[in-house]
Amino acid sequence: MATDPLPDYAALQERPEPVRGTAWGLFGEHDELGTLNHLTPERAAAAAALVRSGRSFSLNLPLDAFSPPLIAHRGAVRHEVFGLNEFHRDDRLDAFFPQASSQIDGLRHFGHPDRGFYNGVPGERLVAGTPDLGVQRFAEHGVVGRGVLLDLAAFRAARGAAFDLEEPARVDVDELDRALRWQGTELEPGDILLINFGWLERFLALPAEQRPARVTSPGLLAEERTAAWLWDHRIALVASDNLALEAWPADPMALPVEAERLGALERSSHTGMLHRILIPLLGLAIGELWRLDELVAACRDSRRDSFLLVAQPMHVTGGVASLANARAIL
Template structure:
């Protein structure tokens, strides 16, 4: 998209007033057949601006090792099994079994979550979401491609400096006002098309603080800190024209959804037929806005560098696997300062 087209997009408040599409949705704004949602906001101008963010050429991988998370944080995802074979003494080849594309550092694609009332992004038919079909598949993200200006907001460091560190064990919900306060304290601006990274310090807690007993408790209770479910949060994401939002925690938002989340369906509220996904903000961000979500991105080293020199923006590339019809992918993200 051109910058002028981005500037003409309606506000989230206006999206909530839509009667030609689901309220709160961006359906049709990037085209009726659109496949990449808010990645359309990665304009040529945004990429040129991103290149100017490279000062010393130091690069940071934002991906966890394949064995970094153990046991699995989600009951439906398993660690991969790696096989190596050889045809002769001087040859090696390999294959992977059980590769869950959203096990570690990942991107949620537009096939991942639908809205219980309105369905999947742009009203696309989920019956067509079969292996090998292209509709809303990850190959579209890979072909975009994803490269732009990244901005890190270090929520964990800000809250620690305020004397109110995040309660990771309690699954604390973080309102968007705190995110904004952290951003302003850093002097970091958000420009249209930016890829915004939120550091909750969860991976640092998981790796340095959490014992095996605590990790087992995480798996059992499924209690994680993250963004508070609210329309104010979604408005912040949309009105800042963010192309992709990523975090270093389990689900970007707190998990499970808070009881007062506005994203519960009427049926869930009236009949209490709640499942694991009930009330989550993913239902608004992915299928209604068409915004990809990154989770479990490893930001600790990048955050340290940003804090040392006060620069919180950088060139960021993301290279998802071009799996035709893929639901998600390892993120393969690199920040270059």
Template sequence: MTRRWTQRPPGSNWGDFGDDDQLGRLNLLTEAKVREGVAEVRAGKVFSLSLPLDLPGGNVLNPARHPPRLMPTQRDGKPMFLHAFRHDHNTTDVACDDRVSLSLQYSTQWDGLSHIGSHFDADGDGTAEMVFYNGYSGEADFAHAQDDDGGWSRAHRLGIEHMAAKGVQGRGVLVDLRRHFGDERRRIGFEDLMRVIDLDGVEVRRGDMLCLHTGFADLILGMGGEPDGDRLARACAVLDGGDARLLDWIDESGIAALVADNYAVEDRPYDFKGDGCHALLPLHERCLFKLGLHLGELWHLTPLAEWLARHHRHAFLLTAPPLHLPGAVGSPLNPIATV
């Protein structure tokens, strides 16, 4: 294919992994990185890092996202749930079969590279257009429409299926912000993050998947499906996406993915009002749009963090593929850490 852009955004890596690349920094999850992750397995203990997918509960954190709703499948107008086949075929079988209506980024999730783009003049014609990582076009490579069933959407490029096919396995490394800053809101910039990494002796290597433990998901779990939006808005450490030194470090560190147990990894505006000239979510813009760096949100990291602290460790084998759902811009998952 012909390169889709003539100029790339400042601070981006478009084209570095190939003009047609749709994986971004996941290209750094090489076979050698998988072996590095496997080498961190010493105890054989496994941690599921997913919240129950019906949490946080309600739509306090995002009015557009709603909890999953389980429903039985239908056959001949009848629900296929506690369905006794013997009435029809003189058998003893009883079956339950269901489906789900699910906001893919409601709970523990990956943000795909199709999740956030920007207005940028990639073709050099003097007019900014909707564009995504590596120059994929909002107009040419994405589609959506409304219909009587609520509509449909599809990312023809940069869909989550590329991440799923990659497999997403390698060395995970955890930085425990909660241990240093507690449960009150604190914007974490470059200096705070470097101080914690130095104090705890955390080694962040190129190709690692970096996980930040803040305690936010643990608070959600304790709220039992009825989240206190005001409390959560004031809770826990969160990255300062406006800190240019922090964004540069994320780039220069060579990490393959960035994960947190909070809602958006970075401090986000709750009124979503901007000035029309800057990104509302600058870390999302830098990571997803410019670097092709996937973001994980609302992972449940507390039990893993506590175990690692007790054993004076920071690294583990992380296995975290999303659902293989072609065209989706994000996905729930059940990430697994093995120590």
């Protein structure tokens, strides 16, 4: 666990109102980076020293990887190529949803129904054209650090308990710790943690007509212990090869909020989501639908679990999220 001066998760719960249970103000009164603050130049330099072979692996799916889209309101991108004459080409993307493929969620993506958005930024300021909590902050800072692969799929397979595409298996922190010990992996502050559930590779291998009508995926268990584990390990960004990092669909009985209990907010597919803690309360950067299969194979062959990881989020002022644009270099 980390030894820096930041409070652990238990101590966050003892902070005074209105910042109780949050990381608000810990990285600065006007901070808009959240846990990406852990990615310091010193940690980037240390991560660069991990490069041995120079082999690099794209962690990104094509923009049109899913048809129909996994989430209905994130429509399929339309690509048009045109020219001013027969010797010229330009192109245009319409219906482009940055979260329809491999992505990084920005700090605008979720607010907590009872507490609000990260660092207390008012929701009415989070509109197109305003910079508050925009993904451009991630783009300006960049994502460069030590990537660590946690191969849950291999850990499960070794025990004859492979994940089922039809079941939203919920992985608790005890299993995360067991998997780390099985790999012989130790996390360090500022790590970019990649969790391989093996879900994406198997889902894409299915013919379209055989894919489940209701998308389910294994993922992290939505409970306070999961948030505490990620915060206390000082994870800078956590990404996975599944739909939502946490198990999907969400358990509506998990992580209750007063707004829904009192009827001030209608219950929805977001009810019970761990996202409501990780993004707005802790400022934790999350990646979803990252393509890990080639990296996983290379790490297994070379018996490695750490590498240099770089990602360049899109520079969209006030953007909610971005394409991952991520690479791992071994």
